[in-house]
Amino acid sequence: MRRRILLIAVILLLFASSCRRANRPASAAAVPPPTQYELQLGKQVYQSYCIGCHGDSGAGDGFNAFSLDPHPRDLGDPVFQKGKSNADLADAIRRGGAGVGLTSLMPPWGHTLDDRHIDAVVLYIRSLRR
Amino acid sequence: MTLRRLFAFSSLVFLIVLAFSPVKNALRPYRALQRQFRLLGISRATSAKAREMYSSRPIAIEQIWLPELNDHVDRCTTCHLGVADAAMTGAPQPFRTHPPTFHTPQDIQRFGCTACHGGEGLATDQADAHGTSPDATTPIFPTDFVEAGCGRCHDADAVRDAPTLSSGRALMAKSNCFACHKARGHEDFRADAPPLDTLPMKTGAEWLRRWLTDPKAVDANATMPNFQLTGDDIKALSHYLFGRTVPPQLQHAIDLAGAEPPGDSARGKTLFAESRCISCHTVDGKGNGSAPELGKIASRASRGWLVAFVRDPHAFYPQTRMPRYSFTDADVRDIVAWFEDELRDFDAPANILVPLRVNQTFAEKGEKLFKSAGCFACHGGMKEGERFGPDLYGIGEKKATSLDFGKRTDLKRTLPAWLEAKISTPRSFATGLKMPTFAFDAAQKRAIVTALLAIPSTPVPDAYHSAPPQQAAIVPAGAVGEIMSRYRCLSCHQIGSRGGDISTAPLTFEGSKVNRDWLVRYLAVPYSIRPIIAERMPVLKVSKEEAALLADAIAMIYVDPSTPDDPFAGRPASDRDTAEGERLYTTFGCRSCHIIGKNGGYYGPPLTETHARLKPGWVFRFLQNPQRWRADVRCPNYGMTDTDALRLTAYLETLAEAPAPPVPGAGKEAVK
Structure with a gap:
């Protein structure tokens, strides 16, 4: 009799522990990697609107860059990338240089691009980090 | 007694069987997932109300019913509980928020999930829902080909926000897939490969042998695929092609041109450069690449043929996109002289352009091959009902088990893998297959497979069907139409929904955009408005009379009624404040892309000549919304007020270069 109770108890315990594991919520902190579609969309936007000044690799060496003072931002710079949140980047794209207290040579894109295009291009800019 | 026992026993069995159903239901994986989601929601909730919402969530099947989409039911949200829940951004799958x-x-309630992603909407078990087994009717589109879903409803060749699908569709058209394969919406497709009847006077047997062996190796811009012909096949085809009769007038023209004295090569070089041939052609890989490579042209075609062709390409090749330049006879001689001096294959054997002496037996064999290999599908002669490739109707919904993998035991048994192998090495599946080999790279293959997966067996219901809005394309008849056809305006420019995409300037509303007198000068001697763009308007040698006629017609026909003639009419005088306009020019940072005087960037057109070139009403409307006429215009929309746009227009209108010389026909009333 005692052995049977023990057996049932063990089974119950195992069951409970397995339930606990299954139900434990995963950590919420991790930001998922961008989907291939988002990156592709971001790349398309970047190559349409940004490449002229910021260049193919984001180094600020587009064909239009030489005539600009201040020089276009090197988007691949790890220090710059680390210092700005996605929201900062999106804000600068949306409101332009003048909107965030920098040069007006960087135009505001908030009336031209949808929010999701801006978010996608931010993800693409993240992928340009050296 | 035995009977009673038996009854008791069977009742017990019955009860157990009966109990099995609810137990099975209680153990279904989605229930555990929903409990997991409940805890996840509670842990992520930021308010007591949200926490309450998650904890009171019933454990039940969720579904989206779409009565207008063939009574479609999607239960995907039974497990994908967070698709529309912003709090689930970055959550582990299957709970993650759908990327925007x-x-x-x-639109999730309008489309459900499977309309875009594929998959079996009714299933609540992962394997069934995602269709991972080979006999699944509608397996989910792999993420590589996710844009295929867009194409199920969107018919347009270019679908916004679906770059892979759009490039796949463009590639399929460019590769002439629909010349052999029937597909919905492409029933009238005609390949525009050149007619071959002047070939005997154009090239030599050795060049043709190289071309038929591998067109891409001869010309990187070639759209003709590799038919993997054997030496015997090539021999037979060559005899057939060299045995064709050249039409008498063309034969005469080629003979005469060939007998002309040699031209001035140095002058030809200059002419070639200023004619901007590389806006379509390439020379040693430099140029647009939508027309043949010219780096070795003199070893590809005979002198007489080249001279006669450049003088009148339309007589040789009626559907060509090449304009008929108004060159003088000497101009063309000079250009071809330069070809012969510089643009030739210096490694080619001396006999590269020597024609073949035709053997009738081989020629007859070649004629049969021309038909059986399918050459006629692109090179003319294809009649309706003769498309011999398998229909592409429903190719995107073929079951993996119904596909013939033939010799390809190495492939994954899925439709995308089969399609990709089909377009990579079509003849590897079995012997005797006809489809030629195209040289697509990995990205191009992905794009084409996406476009193929987008082809459903039955079109979506009208409520979900999205056809591109068709914009009327007016091309006048008569003298103007003839000029436009002669110079092939539509090869590069768009008019309404027709035309090519080489030029960034559609002509649909050109009459409201540019001043007539400027246009007359520009047509006679075009120059580069945006110097950074390699594809520049060719100097077509348009005569002054033609230019005036064309400019008058454009001013009259290609007009946008919503563009005002005088944007300042009825506005306060302060809207004409040019000083304020100049200040705005600086504030908006326009100079990062535009040049005024000596300062500014090279991205947009220089604005120094705004007054001469552009109409103020158009400038005003453009400043209000640069994407108004063409969605991919790069100039940002600044969300300007009308007053700001007018002031900036007023300032730009003050900019003018030295007065231009008078123009023939200027001030003449437009033809009524």
Whole structure:
């Protein structure tokens, strides 16, 4: 009799522990990697609107860059990338240089691009980090 | 007694069987997932109300019913509980928020999930829902080909926000897939490969042998695929092609041109450069690449043929996109002289352009091959009902088990893998297959497979069907139409929904955009408005009379009624404040892309000549919304007020270069 109770108890315990594991919520902190579609969309936007000044690799060496003072931002710079949140980047794209207290040579894109295009291009800019 | 026992026993069995159903239901994986989601929601909730919402969530099947989409039912949200829940951004799958797209999150109730992603909407078990087994009817589109879903409803060649699908569709058209394969919407497709009847006077047997062996190796811009012909096949085809009769007038023209004295090569070089041939052609890989490579042209075609062709390409090749330049006879001689001096294959054997002496037996064999290999599908002669490739109707919904993998035991048994192998090495599946080999790279293959997966067996219901809006394309008849056809304006420019995409300037509303007198000068001697663009308007040698006629017609026909003639009419005088306009020019940072005087960037057109070139009403409307006429215009929309746009227009209108010389026909009343 005692052995049977023990057996049932063990089974119950195992069951409970397995339930606990299954139900434990995963950590919420991790930001998922961008989907291939988002990156592709971001790349398309970047190559349409940004490449002229910021260049193919984001180094600020587009064909239009030489005539600009201040020089276009090197988007691949790890220090710059680390210092700005996605929201900062999106804000600068949306409101332009003048909107965030920098040069007006960087135009505001908030009336031209949808929010999701801006978010996608931010993800693409993240992928340009050296 | 035995009977009673038996009854008791069977009742017990019955009860157990009966109990099995609810137990099975209670153990279904989605229930555990929903409990997991409940805890996840509670842990992520930021308010007591949200926490309450998650904890009171019933454990039940969720579904989206779409009565207008063939009574479609999607139960995907039974497990994918967070698709439209912003709090689930970055959550582990299956709970993660759907990434934002054109239709999500706002349209989830309208489209459900499987309309875009494929998969079996009714299933609540992962394997069935995603269709991972080979006999699944509608397996989910792999993420590589996710844009295929867009193409199920969107018919347009270019679908916004679906770059892979759009490039796949463009590639399929360019590769002439529909010349052999029937597909919905492409029933009238005609390949525009050149007619071959002047070939005997154009090239030599050795060049043709090289071309038929591998067109891409001869010309990187070639759209003709590799038919993997054997030496015997090539021999037979060559005899057939060299045995064709050249039409008498063309034969005469080629003979005469060939007998002309040699031209001035140095002058030809200059002419070639200023004619901007590389806006379509390439020379040693430099140029647009939508027309043949010219780096070795003199070893590809005979002198007489080249001279006669450049003088009148339309007589040789009626559907060509090449304009008929108004060159003088000497101009063409000079250009071809330069070809012969510089643009030749210096490694080619001396006999590269020596024609073949035709053997009738081989020629007859070649004629049969021309038909059986399918050459006629692109090179003319294809009649309706003769398309011999398998229909592409429903190719995107073929079951993996119904596909013939033939010799390809190495492939994954899925439709995308089969399609990709089909377009990579079509003849590897069995012997005797006809489809030629195209040289697509990995990205191009992915794009084409996406476009193929987008082809459903039955079109979506009208409520979900999205056809591109068709914009009227007016091309006048008569003298103007003839000029436009002669110079092939539509090869590069768009008019309404027709035309090519080489030029960034559609002509649809050109009459409201530019001043007539400027246009007359420009047509006679075009120059580069945006110097950074390699594809520049060719100097077509348009005569002054033609230019005036064309400019008058454009001013009259290609007009946008919503563009005012005088944007300042009825506005306060302060809207003409040019000083304020100049200040705005600086504030908006226009000079990062535009040049005024000596300062500014090279991205947009220089604005120094605004007054001469552009109409103020158009400038005003453009400043209000640069994407008004063409969605991919790069100039940002600054969300300007009308007053700001007018002031900036007023300032730009003050900019003018030295007065231009008078123009013939200027001030003449437009033809009524």
